[in-house]
Every structure is written in structure tokens, then in C-alpha cells.
Amino acid sequence: MGDAVRTSEYGSWPSPIDAALAAAHDGRPDHVGFVGDEAWWTEPRPAEGGRRTLVRRRADGREESVLPAPWDVRSRVLEYGGQPWAGTVIGGRPLVVFVHHADQRLYRWEEGGEPRPLTPASPVGGGLRWVDPQVHADRGEVWCVLEEFTGDGPSDVRRVPAAVPLDGSAAHRRDAVRELTDDRHRFVTGARLSPDGRRAAWLAWDHPRMPWDGTELLVADVAADGTLGAPAVVAGGPEESVAQADWAPDGRLLHTSDRSGWWNLHRDGAPLCPREEEFGGPLWQIGLRWFAPLAGGLVAVLHGRGSTALGILDAETGEIVDAAGPWTEFAPTLAVAGERVLAVGASPRSAYEVIELDTRTGRSRVIGAAHDDAVDPAYYPEPQIRTFTGPAGRDVHAHIYPPHHPRCTAPGDRPPPYVVWAHGGPTSRAPLVLDLAVAYFTSRGIGVAEVDYGGSTGYGRAYRERLREQWGVVDVEDCAAVALALADEGTADRGRLAVRGGSAGGWTAAASLTTTDVYACGTILYPVLDLTGWGAGETHDFESRYLESLVGPLAEVPARYAERSPAAHTDRLTAPFLLLQGLDDVICPPVQCERFLAGLAGRDVPHAYLTFEGEGHGFRRAETTVRALEAELALYARVFGLTPPGVAELELTT
Structure with a gap:
């Protein structure tokens, strides 16, 4: 017989998922590859200063970390x-x-x-x-x-x-x-050599474009001495994003392009499997792979709308057979050797694992970083994939994670508190995977809503471009639409809504607190807060012109940069908030937070500002994640009147 179900208020449920457990499972295996017949990949080590190690899987199945600390790949x-x-x-x-x-x-x-x-x-x-x-x-x-x-x-x-x-x-x-070439382009990917060694292909783009706006696919001849000839543009352009290019074993060139409105796979310029699905994504990192060509005209592909599947595409027929298994999301990393495919997949019941697919048998199996249930899976959240109606009737996609506990229920008819999570990017999306940071809240009786607001990837170029010159407007509106819809239907408590986000999501959270009255409090992590500074040399080169598409050309709409910035509207801020910042962040530097807080001087707005030495953009160290999660829960406990066991009070200053 199991334990009897107890009745206690939302937010006060005892949970075995503490912050240390969530921190220990933060990060994922990545960058898979074959070395001969062996599978290799990188893995995070949160307890070792947040470094990434290189893991080798030997032929007998043993996994070993090749490089000891302090090596960080x-x-x-x-x-x-x-x-x-x-x-x-x-x-x-x-x-x-x-x-x-x-x-x-x-x-x-x-x-x-x-x-x-x-x-x-x-x-x-x-x-x-x-x-x-x-x-x-x-x-x-x-x-x-x-x-x-x-x-x-x-x-x-x-x-x-x-x-x-x-x-x-x-x-x-x-x-x-x-x-290998001159530096006429601001940004390039690595050159891929054709099987016969006679041609090389790579991607390039220039300011003010981001790679999801427009890239060019370049091909050049390779001379006998290894030098490259003059490159020719074979695909792409200012309004066409080519996300990846690679050579098939037969020497034909494959690439993903969104010329149709969706990132689809092409061979020698012709679409192989035209679908209203994504076979590519935003090139936030150099070397991401959404497809990998195999012998005989087969191509391993990651594809889908919203979430992704791993499939094998027959380039001659255009048919795709998806790998069997529980995984609902795959990271953009693939490797092939013979008939074997390596990928990294996860699901709402399992964290990211290294998966091997045998294309001869169709069998998929976990070969590395195998998910291990650190607690009873009964405590995991159960996501709902939903589409809400935003302003002007537009669709807004979201994953809803209601409070969930196998042995607790709440009394009465009062709905639970909810936290709206705004993802970073903003050209990105929320993956449909087990995240113990989400479970940390849901298992205590606090709901989480991950919103793929307009501008998110995974839903086609038109959905992505809803945010063009509308950052701080559409993202804020879409998050609010989901929060209010949950309240209107009785799923969430209208008086106990919060918003949280990191990086671009931190911007959305801060903008939400300064331009709406939807939320009772918010958590803002390593954010953009002041566009006038961030767009004028306070950030790194890659995103230094990003605002021209997100907000508009500075020379044409300078007032909009101040008008949208949360730092310019601290006089409108009344809700308590928590601000978390890495002191080594060069993407969203601490000066952004300092300027925001200076604007609050003399105003009675309860808040806490926690900084972390040695942390950059996105937290990697276990101790940082623990402190951040516990502080966030403490904020909600204080503002919403919750009594989670074992949580120290968060001191708020004014």
C-alpha cells in the first residue's frame, strides 16, 4: 500500500527534488562524434567548476572521461x-x-x-x-x-x-x-571538404544580419597545394537562411534552406522532402548539425514542428522513417559512421542521452549519459502541449506544467500559483524535455508555463519574424496572453502569477514587469535591460547588430531603443523581483543590472540582487544553480504567501 494522499496548500508540498539535485543534472551531453568505430561526446561537470569533459565509449561499452580536470573542452x-x-x-x-x-x-x-x-x-x-x-x-x-x-x-x-x-x-x-580564404565576410562556418577533396563548402553572413535572417552557401575549388579558389554563392541570400551544408558520399551538396518559409533539406538546389516542418534551426553556435548524410542516398535528419524527431530520409523517394523510442526532442548534433547514427535525445520523462541508431535494423538504444531516475518518476511534471490565442487572434505555443505530486493535493477551490518562463534567444524555443529545474517547482505545487512566444523557432519563418522590430512588445504580449488565459480558465491563480527568464528571457521578464500589471513578481537572470548601452558596444560582436532586426535600425528609430528598455522605465516597476547575474558575463554584462538598479534608487520596490564570481552568460557551476533556485523559490514563497519546507527566507531590499 502506498502512502496516503495528504492535503496541503500549493507551494508547501514536500519534494525530494531539491536544488542540489536539479543542479547536479543541469546541462546535457553534446557534440557527438565518431573516432574510428568508437562514439565520443562532451559532457558537463557542474560539480567540477562547470567544465565540460570529453567522454569516450570503448568497444566493450565502458565510458571514460578522456581529459581530467582542469581540461575544459x-x-x-x-x-x-x-x-x-x-x-x-x-x-x-x-x-x-x-x-x-x-x-x-x-x-x-x-x-x-x-x-x-x-x-x-x-x-x-x-x-x-x-x-x-x-x-x-x-x-x-x-x-x-x-x-x-x-x-x-x-x-x-x-x-x-x-x-x-x-x-x-x-x-x-x-x-x-x-x-583558407580572405576575411571579406564577418562570420563563417568551418569549410567542409568534398569526398574527392576537390571542393570546399561553407556558410557566411555579415552584419547586420543574424544567421537566421540570411546566410550564403559558398563553394570553392581546392587547388593541389590546398589553397581555395574564388568562392561562388550557390544558395542563400539576405532573406534566405541556410543553416547547414555538407557533402553526401557521392559528392553531391546538401543544405538546409528556409526559402519556402521552413528550413527544409535540399540537394544541388532542389528540395528533397518539402514539408511545413523544420529540418534546421538557428545557428547560435558554429558546427551545429541537423542532418548527416549516410551512404547509399540516406540522410539522418532532425525534423519537426516545435519538438523534433530523429529520422532517416531516403533522398531518392523523399520518405522519412523516424527512429522508434520515447524521445521527443533532439539536440542539433549528429554523427554517422557506416550505418550507425549518433544523436542526443530527451523526453518529458528522461533527460538528454546519447543515442545510437542502427539504420540496417532500425534499432535505437541509449549508449551514453543514460538517464537515471534520481527520484521516483512519479514526481516528474506532466506537460501539456497547448496553443493559446494572443492579440489579433495569433497563435501562441506553450508547454504547460501543472503542479504535480503523487501524494499531495491542495484544499479548496483556489488555483495554484504559476510562473511563466520566457526562453532566451529570443530566436530559440523551449524544448519538450525533463528539466529538474521545472520539477523543482511543480513538485512543490507551483505551476510552470514555458511560452514559445512569437519570434520562437520551430514553427516556420513567418512565426519567427513576428518579433521583427517588435522585441519587448510581441514577446511580452504573448507571455501575458498565456498567463491570463490560464487564470481565466481557472488553471492558475490570477493574483499569484510570476514571470522569469534568462538572457533575452530576462529582458522579456523585466519588460513584462515594467509594462504590464499581470505579474505579482519576477525572476530576471543575466538579462538585457538597456538597449541604448547594449547596442552601443556593451555586448559582443556576434549580437552587436541583433537589435536592428529585433528593434529597428538605431539611426532610424533611436527613441525606440530607450522607449523599449526596462532600465528607462523603473518608475513603472512596483512588483518585487530577484535579479541574478554572473560577474564574468561579456554578453549581458553586469553594468546592465547596475544601471537598472540605479534607476530604482529612492523607490520602495522590494528586490534582491545576487551576483556570482566566475560565472559568465548562463550558470554552469552547481553551487550557483543551487543558490539561484533556492532564492527564486524563496521569492515566490514570500510574495505568494507559501510555506515550502526547508527554504530560507530571501532578504529583499528597497
Whole structure:
């Protein structure tokens, strides 16, 4: 017999999912690849200072961390990084190259030895950075993207596809690095070499475009000496986003393009499987992969509307067969070897795992980072996929996570408190996966609503472009529409609604608190708060012109930058809030928070400001996540009158 169901108020339910447990499961495996027949990938280590290690799965199934602390396999190109490693087999032994986060140098590792640097350090600005390596052992080179700072400013930077000698001769000589092209484009991806070695393909784009606005697919001939000829544009343009390009084994060029309004897969310019689904996504990192060509005309693809599936596309018939399994979401990383496909998938009942699909048998199995239920799955939230009606009758997609506890129920008819989560990006979306940070709240009796507001990806280009010049308007309206709809239908308590978000979601949360009266409080993490500063050199190069599409050209609508900024409207702020900020954040720097708080001086608005040394944009350390989650719960407890057991009171200042 199970325990009897107890009756207690929402927000006071005892839960086995504490902040330490949620922090221990933060992050996901990523950047999968094959080294010979072995599967390799990166994994987070929140308890080890938030570093990422490289994991190897041997033929007998054993997993081992190849690089001990303090090695941290992570690139900082574009600040968001991307594919940080690649490997091959030479003489029956693995050879791996990787980027070490601390100095951003490219290193070579071989079994039984220590990592040796392949690239030099640079004292100029952000130095030399590398991402998206491709090992060409026959050429004695690693092809990758070089990001080179030429001064101390965030925009004093150039990027080119480059070749690094494998023999270490460039470890202390910048002039030994061979640039494959000139630097006519501001942004590039790594060059992919055709199977016959005679052509190379890569993507490029320039300010003020972001890669989901418009990119160009470039192809160049490769000369006998390894130099590239003049590139030709074969796809893409200012209003066409090509998200990925790669060569099939037969030498034909594949790419994803949204020219139809959806990121679909094309071969030699013709669509292979035209659908109102996404076969690509926003290129926030260099080296993301939504497709991987196999032999015989098959292509592994990630596709879907909203959530994603892993499928095998027959390029000749256009038919897709999806992998069987419980996974409802796949990260944009794929690798293939023979008939084997590696992917990273998750579901509302399982965190991200490394999955292998055998295309001969159709069998899928977990081979790494296997999900292990740290608590009884009965405490996991049960999401509802819903579409709400926003202003002007527009659809607003959301995942609703009602309070859920196997042995607790609430008394009376009063609905539960709800927190609206605004995702970052804002050109991104909320994945449909088990997130113990969500369960931390739902298992205590607090509902969570993740809103894919207008501007989110996964629903076509038109949905994505609803946010064009409307950031701080459409996102705020759509989140409010979901919150109020939940209250109107009796799902949520109208007087106990909160909003929270990080990065661009932090902007939406702050804008919601300064322009609406929907929420009783809010949690704002590493946010954008002042457009006039953020758009004038306070952020990094990649997003320095992002506001031209999100808000409008500064030269044409300068007043709009101040008009939209939460920092300019602190006089409208009355709701209590929690502000969380990493002190090493170069994307949304602490000065944004400081300026926002200065505007509150002399006003009686209860708030807490917590800062974290050693944390950048997005928290990686377990102790930071614990402090942030406990403080957030304490805020809701105080404002909503909740009594969660074991939660210390949050001191709010005015």
C-alpha cells in the first residue's frame, strides 16, 4: 500500500527534488562524434567548476572521461562556441584535437600522452579562438574557423576558415596557420571538404544580419597545394537562411534552406522532402548539425514542428522513417559512421542521452549519459502541449506544467500559483524535455508555463519574424496572453502569477514587469535591460547588430531603443523581483543590472540582487544553480504567501 494522499496548500508540498539535485543534472551531453568505430561526446561537470569533459565509449561499452580536470573542452568563438573537438584514428590509435576553454588554444591528444598545443596564444584582445575542427590527417592539417582579435574592443575581430598544422609547428607561430580564404565576410562556418577533396563548402553572413535572417552557401575549388579558389554563392541570400551544408558520399551538396518559409533539406538546389516542418534551426553556435548524410542516398535528419524527431530520409523517394523510442526532442548534433547514427535525445520523462541508431535494423538504444531516475518518476511534471490565442487572434505555443505530486493535493477551490518562463534567444524555443529545474517547482505545487512566444523557432519563418522590430512588445504580449488565459480558465491563480527568464528571457521578464500589471513578481537572470548601452558596444560582436532586426535600425528609430528598455522605465516597476547575474558575463554584462538598479534608487520596490564570481552568460557551476533556485523559490514563497519546507527566507531590499 502506498502512502496516503495528504492535503496541503500549493507551494508547501514536500519534494525530494531539491536544488542540489536539479543542479547536479543541469546541462546535457553534446557534440557527438565518431573516432574510428568508437562514439565520443562532451559532457558537463557542474560539480567540477562547470567544465565540460570529453567522454569516450570503448568497444566493450565502458565510458571514460578522456581529459581530467582542469581540461575544459569548450570554444568561445562568437562567445557561444560550437563544435570544440574532432578525432580520427592513426595507426590504430585515436588522435583527437580540441579547444581548451581557459586559453582557447587548439590541442592535440593521443592515448597515453598529454595534450600538446597546436596553436599559439595571443595577448591581443580576446586572443585567437578556434571552433568546428575537421581533422584531415592525409593533409597533415586541421581545418577550422579562426576568430582573431585585432584590438581590445569586442568588434575588433576577424573570422576566416583556416588550416592548422597537425605537427605542432604553429604552436608558437601565428604565421604557420594557413588561412583558407580572405576575411571579406564577418562570420563563417568551418569549410567542409568534398569526398574527392576537390571542393570546399561553407556558410557566411555579415552584419547586420543574424544567421537566421540570411546566410550564403559558398563553394570553392581546392587547388593541389590546398589553397581555395574564388568562392561562388550557390544558395542563400539576405532573406534566405541556410543553416547547414555538407557533402553526401557521392559528392553531391546538401543544405538546409528556409526559402519556402521552413528550413527544409535540399540537394544541388532542389528540395528533397518539402514539408511545413523544420529540418534546421538557428545557428547560435558554429558546427551545429541537423542532418548527416549516410551512404547509399540516406540522410539522418532532425525534423519537426516545435519538438523534433530523429529520422532517416531516403533522398531518392523523399520518405522519412523516424527512429522508434520515447524521445521527443533532439539536440542539433549528429554523427554517422557506416550505418550507425549518433544523436542526443530527451523526453518529458528522461533527460538528454546519447543515442545510437542502427539504420540496417532500425534499432535505437541509449549508449551514453543514460538517464537515471534520481527520484521516483512519479514526481516528474506532466506537460501539456497547448496553443493559446494572443492579440489579433495569433497563435501562441506553450508547454504547460501543472503542479504535480503523487501524494499531495491542495484544499479548496483556489488555483495554484504559476510562473511563466520566457526562453532566451529570443530566436530559440523551449524544448519538450525533463528539466529538474521545472520539477523543482511543480513538485512543490507551483505551476510552470514555458511560452514559445512569437519570434520562437520551430514553427516556420513567418512565426519567427513576428518579433521583427517588435522585441519587448510581441514577446511580452504573448507571455501575458498565456498567463491570463490560464487564470481565466481557472488553471492558475490570477493574483499569484510570476514571470522569469534568462538572457533575452530576462529582458522579456523585466519588460513584462515594467509594462504590464499581470505579474505579482519576477525572476530576471543575466538579462538585457538597456538597449541604448547594449547596442552601443556593451555586448559582443556576434549580437552587436541583433537589435536592428529585433528593434529597428538605431539611426532610424533611436527613441525606440530607450522607449523599449526596462532600465528607462523603473518608475513603472512596483512588483518585487530577484535579479541574478554572473560577474564574468561579456554578453549581458553586469553594468546592465547596475544601471537598472540605479534607476530604482529612492523607490520602495522590494528586490534582491545576487551576483556570482566566475560565472559568465548562463550558470554552469552547481553551487550557483543551487543558490539561484533556492532564492527564486524563496521569492515566490514570500510574495505568494507559501510555506515550502526547508527554504530560507530571501532578504529583499528597497
